[in-house]
Amino acid sequence: MKALIIDDENKARRLLERLLQEQCPEITEIIGASDLEAGVASIKNELPDLVYLDIEMPKYSGLQILDLMGDTPVNFQIIFTTAYNEYAVEAFKLSAIDYLLKPIDIKELRTATEKAISTLKEQSINNKLEDLKKAFNQLALNKIALEIPKGVIFITHDDIVHFEADGMYTKVHLINRPSELICKPLKHFVAQLQALPIFYKPHRSYLVNLKHIKELSKKDGHHLVMSNNKTIPISK
Template sequence: MIQAIIIDDEKRARLNLALLINEYCSDVTIIAECENLPEGVKAIRKNKPDLVFLDIEMPGHSGLELLDFFDENEVNFKIIFTTAYQEYAIQAFKFSAIDYLLKPINPNELVDSIARFTKEKEKYNNYAILRENLKQDRLKKIAVPSGNSLLFLETEKIIFIKGEGAYSEINCENNEKYLVSRNLKNFEDIICFNSIFVRTHKSYIVNTQFIRAYNKSDGGSLELKNGLQLPLSNEKLEIILEAIEIIKR
């Protein structure tokens, strides 16, 4: 059995989630329900759950502060965030490889989330990356993993990102390159929310501000301001030509 704790300041939200878990997730037992973060911390220390369902927006403390109360070796539980966040912030969850349930919670998504927990419960989650990416009103910077550290990269200085299987190479101004353990789809989900970035090819995301020209030869390619040529998918041509016209103006 998976032992779980719910932390949410809204009584109705706690009740609804508990009912859904009782009906759809027979392998999950709710061992405590808490209405604020300090209560949740006490319950975690006392009960040592496998899983915590954690609301982010609560009076007094953000759910993101939970891990501030624990040493790294004490974090033997996983978190599934329950949130009413929309749009940009949701992309931050995806990019950080953190599981979340969007309120009002859909039973099928709850079941899928528990299945992912069961399958990947030993997997390390980058809560620090999520916290940094959620701090911003918009993506002026992104936090990406690099070994045991976090890199904070200014999005306006990213020229393009090249996908290489499970990794991506971020190419920035001044010939700076960073290889990070995120595939290109992860970057597409978060960075293409900013309209200056376009997935131009199965292997590339490009900052349109660095595009100099579109070349029709050899099936079509993009010429960047640094002289580099990148391939362009036919279905992205119209979007790129539009971006180039905006730049010319």
């Protein structure tokens, strides 16, 4: 049984390889790739039976594997490795895709690997990946994905007070939890949320949730006071 590990973190690849060697004797050969493009090339050349696939990687997400595979048949089993939080985990459960939460638990690794081996020739991974995409889209109806260093968190729209531009980054101010600094510009969120009437851009550096406006003040020029007492200027 041949396994391929696709992960942009070299340390994570080495750790998973060691765990597989120690815990999964059915796997006799292990190869690695540092990004999805290299991983797909290895899939086509090496024909692995199992692919342990990280989701958050530079340039391409692991969820885009079907896009890069093209017409090449997916006749291997995928186990996603992810640092996603509980909301995203629900998407994996809904789609019946195997996944391992980082840091990887040895017992869960054995269980997922044994399941993948037993079902390798029974189900179409293509259909399961499409189901996963649908599940993520369903979650996204009322939530927004915020990419943080540890993974991705899903926040409901109502929990967002406002977005604040910080150069090429954006600070997301939230209810009852610390703000998050996201490595995407404000225009990314403006484009993503422009169809939702609850979000309004009063200033080039801010995008606010209208539900959290506490006051419209005319003192020293027009500005908004948000529910977190942050003052937001209004452009003329």
